Amino acid sequence: MKISKILLAALLCFGIASVADARQRRHPKHPRATGGTTTTTHHTITPSVVTPSSPGTWTYTADLSSGQVLNGDGFTIFDFGGYVAGSIFAPSGWSAVAQLTGSVLGVAPPASNPDNPALFNLLFTRTGATVGPTNGTMNLGQFGAITTDTSQTFVGWSSRDHFPTGSPPAAGTDHADIILAPASGNHVPDGELTVALLGLALTGIEATRRLVRARKA
DSSP: OHHHHHHHHHHHHHHHHHHHHHHHHSSSSOOOOOEEEOOOOOOOOEEEEEEOOEEEEEEEEEEEEEBBOOOOEEEEEEEETOTTTTTOOOOOOOOEEEESSOOGGGOOTTTTTTOOOOOOEEEEEEEOOOOOOOOOSEEEEEEEEEOOOEEEEEEEEEEEOEEEEEETEEHHHHOOEEEEEOOOOOBBOHHHHHHOOOHHHHHHHHHHHHHHHHHHO
């Protein structure tokens, strides 16, 4: 009896490990990336990728270059695939909103990556005190959201801030470029995993029963 219990446990563990290995082979990990093709320019908020996790939490950082961020300024990451409702986050002094269309201050994405109205945009808007002015590069903190998607692609981003001088300071030039984000259409198949695990468990149980019958015979 003790032997059969050990064999059953071993077979179940093997089944779970086999499913995990199959899923890993089916959805290989993508290379980790630290950002898109963006380069920092003057008077702009420039986002970049800190931690891509597909599925999981994507964390972005944003740098302010030679300008200042007033209440209402901010940036948008378009078409964040597999967005988990309520998971968007931002530092204190910022609002974080996910919506299917639109952007902070209406700044459009680059023409090469137009907004897909079927995917959520991440809008990060300054609601606190003015940040800056700065004549160098100032980090604005970490922003992001959670995805259920398993692959990655490049999407558009856009931003606007204000020039570092003037009273009142003039609005900066609109900026738009591309950045890495979760790709849509490759969701984690929880139902598929459950069925596979049950199938392997039942197979293990049946194999154990046959083994026990053979030993008794």
